[in-house]
Structures are given as C-alpha cells and as structure tokens.
Amino acid sequence: MxxxxxxxxxxxxxxxxxxxxxxxxxxxxxxxxxxxxxxxxxxxxxxxxxxxxxxxxxxxxxxxxxxxxxxxADELAVAEEAIDKEMVALARQKKRLRQLRDQADPGTGSDPLADVIPVPSRIAWFYEQVGPRLPDAALPLFEQERRAMEVFFRYPPLARLLEDWLQDFSPERIDATVAIYELFARVPDMPAAETEEAIRGQLAAFRSLFGPNWGFRKSAWSTSIQATLLAPGVLSLHRHTYPHPNHQLFIRLVLSEAAEIMQCHRHPDQVSRETSGVDPL
The missing domain is CATH 1.10.1660.10 (Multidrug-efflux Transporter Regulator; Chain: A; Domain 2)
Known part of the structure; x- marks a missing residue:
C-alpha cells in the first residue's frame, strides 16, 4: 500500500x-x-x-x-509516574481556578487582576488589623506595601516566616507596627536629619517591644531572613516601590540593623561574605 x-x-x-x-x-x-x-x-x-x-x-x-x-515495562512505569505528577499538578491548578472563580467579582469596574494572588490567612488577618487603624495619609503607602508583598508571597520561605512571626501577635505589637507605618508615611515631609533621628527612635522602640531578634526565631535569621534579603530583585523592588530619598533612608537603616542581627547568628567570615550586598542603596 x-x-x-x-x-x-x-x-x-x-x-x-x-x-x-x-x-x-x-x-x-x-x-x-x-x-x-x-x-x-x-x-x-x-x-x-x-x-x-x-x-x-x-x-x-x-x-x-x-x-x-x-x-x-520500566519505560512504561516512568511514563506512568510522569502522568501521576501531571495529574497532581492539574488537580492543584483546578483548585486554584475554583478559588479564583469563587472570589471573582465581575462588573465592579476595578482592576480585573486585583485580589488574584492568594494571601496566607494569618497575613490577611494582620492587614485587617492594621489597615483600619492607619490615618488616611498612610493608606496609599500601606496599600503599596500590600501590593509589594504579593510579589514576595511567590517566595514560600518568606510567607512561612511571616505567618510564624504573626503567631500570638499581641495588641501591643499591633500598636508598634501601626506606629512604624505612620512614621513611614510622614518621612517624605521631614528633613533628612530629623528623619534619621525619628527612624532610629522608632526602631529602638520596636526592638524594646519585640526583642533583639525583632520577634523572629533565632534560627530564622540564618535561614529564611538571610535568603529573603539577598533574593534577586528584593532591593530593586524596594527602590522602585519607595523611590523617595527618606523612604530609602528608612529601608537602609532597617537593613543595616538586620545585618547586625544576622551577624550575631552567623560565623563572622560567613556574614561578611553573605551580607556584603545587603545595603547597596
């Protein structure tokens, strides 16, 4: 034929x-x-x-x-295993689609991609506690920070780190966090010298309440926090999200303190090598 x-x-x-x-x-x-x-x-x-x-x-x-x-038979077993993995991935994808369908709100006229990225429940609770307590002037920056965190949620260690940090989060800690957001909103209107003094004072109050490790587990500083601060794009995202010089000063001082805390939990030679890029702002 x-x-x-x-x-x-x-x-x-x-x-x-x-x-x-x-x-x-x-x-x-x-x-x-x-x-x-x-x-x-x-x-x-x-x-x-x-x-x-x-x-x-x-x-x-x-x-x-x-x-x-x-x-x-071995080749068929390998193919079967690949199909099993694909079925698990498809089931996970179907679950996400169902969640997105359930939370979709058509006809609102807002950004159709708003609220697409799922927020861990404990972190959503944190935003619900802090947002209503902020003055109107701080809300735009607060919303900007929430949007930036949607990017960071793609980095699983960070999401787990924050959820662990928020366990048993006391009202006093909520107050201290609200104060940080309020100061962050005010610093663009402050002279540089006054800004630095205010930031250092707020960070000192924060440490006094949260402890020398900022409320994180000691082990987190040598694992999740270190990896997050040095993850590609993190510092660049900060620069683009908060371009004002006083905001950059705020971030620089926070990162400087973070590097000092990490140094307490790492071998000096390793810290010097690993944190060399933490504060390039």
Missing part, C-alpha cells in the same frame, strides 16, 4: 509516517521508486501510536527499539 493509504488506515498523516522514518522508529520499505508498505509496517505503526498515546516519548520508544536490553 502507498503511504497515504497506510496513513488513512492507521489514522495518522503521511508527514507523521515520514517523521517516524526520520526518527528510526519505522523502517523504510525496501526498493527504489514508490514506497510500498506492508502488514509489518502497519502493525509497527499501530504499536508506535499506541505507545505514544499511552504517554511514552518517541525517544523512550526509540531506546527500547534500538536496545533490546532496555525494559519496555
């Missing part, structure tokens, strides 16, 4: 058959001139199609064909 007849019989295209020839999976009929395919070709083509439709790649099939010592 001709190539078009074979293709129609098996349910493929002539181009597919030629591709299998090129891949060494289907022998080319002997002889010159027009190719004449027989029963062996049809059976072989059906086998190849059945294996590919079952999840085997052409390279896996070629490996079995070229090397009789390779186990078809």
């Amino acid at each position: 001709r190539i078009k007849e074979l293709a129609d019989l098996v349910g493929v295209t002539p181009r597919t058959i030629r591709h299998y020839h090129h891949e060494g999976l289907l022998p080319v009929p002997p002889g010159d001139g027009v190719r004449d395919y027989g029963l062996d070709h049809a059976v072989r083509l059906v086998c190849i199609r059945h294996l590919t439709e079952s999840g085997l790649s052409l390279s896996a099939i070629r490996g079995v064909v070229d090397d009789p010592s390779m186990s078809l």
Whole structure:
C-alpha cells in the first residue's frame, strides 16, 4: 500500500509516517521508486501510536527499539509516574481556578487582576488589623506595601516566616507596627536629619517591644531572613516601590540593623561574605 493509504488506515498523516522514518522508529520499505508498505509496517505503526498515546516519548520508544536490553515495562512505569505528577499538578491548578472563580467579582469596574494572588490567612488577618487603624495619609503607602508583598508571597520561605512571626501577635505589637507605618508615611515631609533621628527612635522602640531578634526565631535569621534579603530583585523592588530619598533612608537603616542581627547568628567570615550586598542603596 502507498503511504497515504497506510496513513488513512492507521489514522495518522503521511508527514507523521515520514517523521517516524526520520526518527528510526519505522523502517523504510525496501526498493527504489514508490514506497510500498506492508502488514509489518502497519502493525509497527499501530504499536508506535499506541505507545505514544499511552504517554511514552518517541525517544523512550526509540531506546527500547534500538536496545533490546532496555525494559519496555520500566519505560512504561516512568511514563506512568510522569502522568501521576501531571495529574497532581492539574488537580492543584483546578483548585486554584475554583478559588479564583469563587472570589471573582465581575462588573465592579476595578482592576480585573486585583485580589488574584492568594494571601496566607494569618497575613490577611494582620492587614485587617492594621489597615483600619492607619490615618488616611498612610493608606496609599500601606496599600503599596500590600501590593509589594504579593510579589514576595511567590517566595514560600518568606510567607512561612511571616505567618510564624504573626503567631500570638499581641495588641501591643499591633500598636508598634501601626506606629512604624505612620512614621513611614510622614518621612517624605521631614528633613533628612530629623528623619534619621525619628527612624532610629522608632526602631529602638520596636526592638524594646519585640526583642533583639525583632520577634523572629533565632534560627530564622540564618535561614529564611538571610535568603529573603539577598533574593534577586528584593532591593530593586524596594527602590522602585519607595523611590523617595527618606523612604530609602528608612529601608537602609532597617537593613543595616538586620545585618547586625544576622551577624550575631552567623560565623563572622560567613556574614561578611553573605551580607556584603545587603545595603547597596
């Protein structure tokens, strides 16, 4: 039979058959001139199609064909494992789509992508506690910080770190955090010298309430916090989110104190090497 007849019989295209020839999976009929395919070709083509439709790649099939010592059962097991992983990923994707569908609010006229990124429950609680207590002047920056945190939530260690930090968060700690946000909103209107003095005073009050480790576990400073501060793009995101010089001063002083705390929990040589880029602002 001709190539078009074979293709129609098996349910493929002539181009597919030629591709299998090129891949060494289907022998080319002997002889010159027009190719004449027989029963062996049809059976072989059906086998190849059945294996590919079952999840085997052409390279896996070629490996079995070229090397009789390779186990078809092993290749099938590998393909099955890959399908299992894909099913788990698809189930997770379906769950996300269902959550997005449930929270979608069409017709509001707002940004259609607003509230798409899920916020961990404990962190959502924190924003619900702090936001209503801020003066109107601080709300735009507060909302800007929330948007920046949506980027950081893509970094799982940071989300887990913040949720752990917020466990048993007392009203006094809420007050101290609100004070930080309020000062951050005021600093653009303050002279630089006054700004630095105010920031250092607020950080001192923060340390007094939260403790020398800012309320984080000691182990977090040598793992999650260190990795977060040095993650690519973190400092650049800060610069773009808060371009005002006094905001940059605020961030620089916070990072400087963070580097000092990390130094208390790391070997001096390692800290010097790892924190060299913490404060390039």
